[in-house]
Amino acid sequence: MMSTALLEDTVLSPTAGRLYRRQNALTGLLFGVGLAVLGWFIALNTVQSNENFGSDMTVAVTMTCWVIGFNIGIGTFNAVFAWVLGHDQSREDELYGAGVSQGRSRYFKYCTDHKVVGTQYLILVFVLFFVGGTLAMMIRTQLLTPNSSFLSPQTYNAVVSIHGMCMIIATIIMVSGPFANFIMPIMIGAKDMAFPRLNAMSFWVVVSAVPPLLATFFVGGVNAGWTTYAPLSVQDGPAMICFAITIITFVVSVTVAGINTLITVLTMRAKGMTFSRMPIFVWASVIGGGLGLYAMPAFLLAMTLMVADKATGTSFFVADQGGSGWLWENVFWIMGHPEVYVILIPPVGALMEVLSTFSRKPVFAYKMIIGAMTGVAGLSIMVWAHHMFTTGWAPDLAGPFMLTTELISIPTGIIFLAAIGTLWRGSNWVRLPMYFGFLFIWNFIVGGVTGIYLSDVPADNYFHGNMFVTAHFHYTLLGGAMIAATAGLCYWFPKVTGRMLDERVGRWAFWLIAIGFQVTYMAQFYEGFKGMPRRVANYDPVFRPENLVSSIGAYVLMAGWVVLLYALVSSWRNGAIAPANPWSAKSLEWHTETPVPLENFLQDPLVINDPYGYGGVASEQIHAVFGAHAHHGANNGDHTS
Amino acid sequence: MSSNQLHNDDSILEDLAPEVDRDLHSKHVRGTALLWLIMTVGGVLCGIYLTPRLMPHMFAKEGRDAVLTVQVFTVVAAPVAALVCAVALYSLLHTRHRASLEHPPKDGKPLRGNALASGAWLIVSTLLVVFLLFWGLTEWSAQQVVHADSLTVNVVGNQWVWDFEIPAQKVRLEGDKSLIITKAISMSQLNLPIDVPVTFNVTSKDVTHGFWPVNLGIQVDANPRATTTVHATPDRLGKFVVRCSQLCGLNHAYMYTEANIVSDSTFEAWVAGGATKPIGSLIAKGAA
Ligand code: HEM
Numbered sequence: 001m002m003s004t005a006l007l008e009d010t011v012l013s014p015t016a017g018r019l020y021r022r023q024n025a026l027t028g029l030l031f032g033v034g035l036a037v038l039g040w041f042i043a044l045n046t047v048q049s050n051e052n053f054g055s056d057m058t059v060a061v062t063m064t065c066w067v068i069g070f071n072i073g074i075g076t077f078n079a080v081f082a083w084v085l086g087h088d089q090s091r092e093d094e095l096y097g098a099g100v101s102q103g104r105s106r107y108f109k110y111c112t113d114h115k116v117v118g119t120q121y122l123i124l125v126f127v128l129f130f131v132g133g134t135l136a137m138m139i140r141t142q143l144l145t146p147n148s149s150f151l152s153p154q155t156y157n158a159v160v161s162i163h164g165m166c167m168i169i170a171t172i173i174m175v176s177g178p179f180a181n182f183i184m185p186i187m188i189g190a191k192d193m194a195f196p197r198l199n200a201m202s203f204w205v206v207v208s209a210v211p212p213l214l215a216t217f218f219v220g221g222v223n224a225g226w227t228t229y230a231p232l233s234v235q236d237g238p239a240m241i242c243f244a245i246t247i248i249t250f251v252v253s254v255t256v257a258g259i260n261t262l263i264t265v266l267t268m269r270a271k272g273m274t275f276s277r278m279p280i281f282v283w284a285s286v287i288g289g290g291l292g293l294y295a296m297p298a299f300l301l302a303m304t305l306m307v308a309d310k311a312t313g314t315s316f317f318v319a320d321q322g323g324s325g326w327l328w329e330n331v332f333w334i335m336g337h338p339e340v341y342v343i344l345i346p347p348v349g350a351l352m353e354v355l356s357t358f359s360r361k362p363v364f365a366y367k368m369i370i371g372a373m374t375g376v377a378g379l380s381i382m383v384w385a386h387h388m389f390t391t392g393w394a395p396d397l398a399g400p401f402m403l404t405t406e407l408i409s410i411p412t413g414i415i416f417l418a419a420i421g422t423l424w425r426g427s428n429w430v431r432l433p434m435y436f437g438f439l440f441i442w443n444f445i446v447g448g449v450t451g452i453y454l455s456d457v458p459a460d461n462y463f464h465g466n467m468f469v470t471a472h473f474h475y476t477l478l479g480g481a482m483i484a485a486t487a488g489l490c491y492w493f494p495k496v497t498g499r500m501l502d503e504r505v506g507r508w509a510f511w512l513i514a515i516g517f518q519v520t521y522m523a524q525f526y527e528g529f530k531g532m533p534r535r536v537a538n539y540d541p542v543f544r545p546e547n548l549v550s551s552i553g554a555y556v557l558m559a560g561w562v563v564l565l566y567a568l569v570s571s572w573r574n575g576a577i578a579p580a581n582p583w584s585a586k587s588l589e590w591h592t593e594t595p596v597p598l599e600n601f602l603q604d605p606l607v608i609n610d611p612y613g614y615g616g617v618a619s620e621q622i623h624a625v626f627g628a629h630a631h632h633g634a635n636n637g638d639h640t641s
Numbered sequence: 642m643s644s645n646q647l648h649n650d651d652s653i654l655e656d657l658a659p660e661v662d663r664d665l666h667s668k669h670v671r672g673t674a675l676l677w678l679i680m681t682v683g684g685v686l687c688g689i690y691l692t693p694r695l696m697p698h699m700f701a702k703e704g705r706d707a708v709l710t711v712q713v714f715t716v717v718a719a720p721v722a723a724l725v726c727a728v729a730l731y732s733l734l735h736t737r738h739r740a741s742l743e744h745p746p747k748d749g750k751p752l753r754g755n756a757l758a759s760g761a762w763l764i765v766s767t768l769l770v771v772f773l774l775f776w777g778l779t780e781w782s783a784q785q786v787v788h789a790d791s792l793t794v795n796v797v798g799n800q801w802v803w804d805f806e807i808p809a810q811k812v813r814l815e816g817d818k819s820l821i822i823t824k825a826i827s828m829s830q831l832n833l834p835i836d837v838p839v840t841f842n843v844t845s846k847d848v849t850h851g852f853w854p855v856n857l858g859i860q861v862d863a864n865p866r867a868t869t870t871v872h873a874t875p876d877r878l879g880k881f882v883v884r885c886s887q888l889c890g891l892n893h894a895y896m897y898t899e900a901n902i903v904s905d906s907t908f909e910a911w912v913a914g915g916a917t918k919p920i921g922s923l924i925a926k927g928a929a
C-alpha cells in the first residue's frame with residue numbers, strides 16, 4: 001500500500017481514469033438534455049397521439065431519458081460497461097477516480113473519495129434547503145393576510161407540494177449524505193466506504209432527481225401535496241409524472257447509499273473497533289440507513305404504480321375502476337412513517353456526539369440509546385395508519401395503531417434520558433454546536449408531546465388535517481432533526497472545511513433561528529387549536545392575527561438561516577485555520593490531520609476503548625493508538641489527556 | 642492504585658451514597674428539583690386553564706372529549722417534559738463552563754449510566770403510556786356506541802362543495818315526539834335539531850375530501866365509491882363551520898359551509914315549510 005503523502009503528489013499517467021477523464025457535470029448535463037430531447041421527439045411522434053395519456057407518456061419518457069442520459073454523461077455506468085467489455089480498472093484508474101491531482105474540479109466529477117462525496121452532498125443539501133426555504137417564504141407571504149392573491153390557488157398548491165417534497169428529500173440526505181459519508185468512515189477507522197463507486201453513484205443519481213422536481217412548476221404544477229393522495233394525484237397533469245420520476249430516482253440513490261453504509265460498517269472497521277466501541281453516530285447511521293432500506297422501496301413501488309395509472313391507464317388507485325385511494329394512502333405511509341425516523345435517527349446520533357464532547361462526559365446509557373434507536377426503528381414500521389385515523393379505512397384498527405404509536409414514546413423517551421443524563425453534571429462547554437443541542441431538546445419535547453395528542457384517536461379527530469399537524473411535524477423535523485443536524489454541522493465544520501466557524505456570527509444566526517422558529521410554529525399550533533385547516537391558500541379572517549405572527553416569525557427564521565449560511569460560507573473561505581482537534585474530542589475523525597488525507601490515516605488506528613472516556617481513569621481516556629508510535633498517536637492534537 | 646483511580650472510585654461512591662459528598666450532590670439535585678417543580682406546576686396550570694381557552698366551544702361530547710384529552714395529556718406530560726427541561730436548564734445555568742470560548746479545564750463526571758435512573762425512567766414512561774392508551778381506548782369506545790334511532794344524514798363531497806341530504810325517515814325528537822320526513826331534504830348547509838343523535842354517511846363524487854364539522858370534534862374522509870360513517874349528538878344551539886380537511890385540489894380552501902344547530906320546534910317548522918327557507922330566518926323569528 002502506498003503511503004498517503006505519496007498519493008497526494010502522485011502524477012498519474014495521462015490515460016489514467018480513461019473515460020472518466022472526459023466526464024464531469026457538464027457532460028452529464030449535455031447527455032441528459034440530449035437524450036431527453038431525443039426521447040421527447042420520439043414520444044411526440046408516437047405515444048403523444050394517445051388522447052388519454054399521450055402527454056403523460058411523453059413526459060415520462062422525457063424525464064426517464066434525462067435521468068439515464070445524465071448518469072451516462074457523468075460516468076455512473078462506466079464501470080459496468082468496462083466490466084462487460086472486460087477492461088479492469090488499474091490502481092491508477094482508481095486513484096484518478098478518487099480525485100488524485102485534480103484540484104477543485106474533482107467536486108464536479110464522478111469522484112469516489114468519500115470525503116469529496118460528503119462535501120458534494122453538503123452543497124446539494126444547502127441548495128435544496130435554499131429552494132425549499134424560498135418556497136416556504138412564498139407560502140408564508142401568501143398567508144400574511146386572509147384574502148391575499150400573491151399566489152393563485154393553483155400556484156399555491158404547486159408551491160406547497162414541492163416545498164414539502166424538496167424538504168423531505170433534503171432532510172433524508174442532510175446527515176446520511178454529508179456526515180455518514182465524510183465523517184462516519186473516518187470514525188470507524190476505514191480508508192473509504194466499502195463501495196466507493198456506488199458512493200459516487202448515490203450522489204449523482206440524487207442530483208439527477210432534482211431537475212424533474214423543479215420541472216413540475218413548468219408543466220402545470222403538482223396539485224396534491226407531498227403526500228399526493230389518489231385519486232386527486234391521478235387527475236393531476238404531467239407534473240405528477242415528473243414528481244414520480246424524482247421519487248423513483250431518489251429511492252435508487254437512498255437504497256444504494258444505505259447498502260453502502262451498512263456494508264461499510266460491517267466490514268471496514270479498524271482493528272479493535274468492536275460494536276460496543278462504535279460511536280453512537282455510527283450506530284445511528286446504520287439504523288437510519290437500514291430503516292431506509294425497508295421504507296424507501298415502498299415509495300418506489302407506489303410511484304411506479306402511480307406512473308402506470310397515469311400514463312398507461314391501469315387503475316391501482318382509481319376507485320371508479322376498481323382501485324382504491326386507501327391503497328395509496330397505506331403504501332404511502334408504510335413508507336412515510338418509517339421515513340420520518342430515517343430522517344430523525346442519524347441527526348440524533350450526531351447530537352449525542354455533540355453532547356458528549358461538549359459536556360466532557362461519556363454518553364449516558366450507551367447501550368440503552370442503541371436499544372432505543374433500534375426500538376424506534378422497529379416500532380416505526382408498525383404505526384403507519386396513525387396518519388389514517390380519520391380516513392374511514394379499517395376503523396377497528398384504530399385501537400391497535402393507537403397502541404403502537406404510543407408505545408414508540410417509550411424508546412423516544414430514552415433518547416431524552418440519554419441526552420439529559422449526558423448533560424447532568426457535565427463540564428458544559430457551551431459552544432455553537434451546544435447551542436443547537438439545547439434548542440433541539442426544547443423543540444423535540446414540544447414535538448413529542450404534541451405527537452401524543454395526535455396519537456389519541458378522539459383528539460386526532462379534531463386535529464387531523466389542520467395546522468396543528470403542520471406545527472407538530474415542523475417541531476419534530478425542522479426543530480428536531482434539522483436543528484440536531486445543524487449542531488452536527490457546526491461540530492464537524494472544522495474537520496470538513498479545515499476552518500473554524502465564525503462563532504460570533506453563528507450565535508446571531510442561532511438566536512434568529514431559535515426565536516423565529518418558536519414564533520412561527522407556536523402561532524401555527526394556535527391556528528390548529530382554533531380549527532384552521534392546513535394546505536389552504538386563503539383562510540377565514542378569524543385566523544388573521546396568528547397568521548400574521550406566524551409569517552413574521554417565518555421571515556425571522558429565514559433570516560437566521562441566511563445569516564448562518566453567510567457564517568458558513570465566509571468561514572469556509574477565510575476562517576481561521578482549524579487545528580486537527582479543536583474540541584479535544586476522542587473519536588477517530590479528530591485524530592487524523594485536517595485536511596484529512598486521502599485514505600484518511602497516515603498510520604492505521606488500533607481501537608482500545610469506546611470514544612467516551614472523558615473524566616475516566618487514564619486507561620479509559622484513550623480511544624485508539626496509531627501505528628507503532630502508540631503514544632504519539634493517542635495524543636495527537638489532544639490537549640486534555 | 643494511581644491517584645487518578647482513587648479519584649474515580651470516589652465519584653462512584655458519591656453517586657451510590659449521596660452522604661459521601663452530600664453538599665455538592667444535594668446542591669445539584671435541589672436546584673434541579675426546584676426548576677422541575679416550577680415547570681411542572683406551570684405545565685399543569687397551562688394544561689388545566691390555558692388549553693381549553695385555545696379551542697373553540699364544542700357542540701358535541703366528541704368535541705369536548707378532544708379538549709379534555711388535550712388537558713389531561715398536557716397535565717400527564719408536564720412532569721416528564723419538565724424534568725427534561727429542568728436538567729437541561731440547570732446544566733446550562735449552573736454547570737456551564739463560563740469562559741465559553743476557552744476549553745474547559747476539566748472533564749465532567751464520568752457517569753456512564755445509572756440503573757436506578759434508567760429503570761425508574763422506563764417504568765414511569767411505561768406507566769404513562771399505559772395510561773394514555775387506557776384513556777384513549779375508553780374515550781374512543783364510548784364514542785363508538787351507536788344510537789338505535791339516530792337521524793341519518795348523507796354527506797357528499799364534490800370538488801368543491803358539500804351536499805347534505807336528510808333521507809325520508811322518522812326522526813325521534815325529545816320527549817318521545819317524532820317527526821316524519823316524507824320526502825328527502827337536500828341542503829347545502831348542515832341543519833340539524835339539537836340533542837338528536839346523528840349518523841353521517843359520507844362519500845364523494847370525485848376525489849377524497851375530509852368531512853370536518855369543526856365544532857363537533859369528529860372527522861371522516863369522503864372517499865369515492867365508499868361510504869364512511871361517523872356519529873355525533875349536537876347539544877348546543879348555534880352555528881359553526883363545516884370544512885374540508887383533506888387537500889382536494891384547486892379550491893380546497895373554499896370548500897366550507899355553515900352548520901346550524903336549532904331547536905326541535907325550529908327544525909319542525911323548517912321541515913313543515915318544505916325545508917327550502919334558510920333556517921336562519923326561522924331562528925330570527927324567535928322560533929328557537
Ligand atoms: C412521540 C412521538 C410522535 C408521535 C406520537 C407522533 C404522532 C403523529 C401522528 C398521530 C400523526 C398524524 C397526525 C394526523 O395527520 O392527523 C403525526 C404526523 C406527523 N408526524 Fe409525528 N409523531 C411523533 C414524532 C414524530 C417525529 C419524531 C417526526 C419526524 C422526525 C414526526 C413527523 C411527522 C410528520 C411528517 C407528520 C405529518 C405528515 C403529513 O401529514 O404531511 N413525528 N405524528
Ligand SMILES: [Cu+2]
Nearest residue numbers: 337384386387
Ligand atoms: Cu407517523
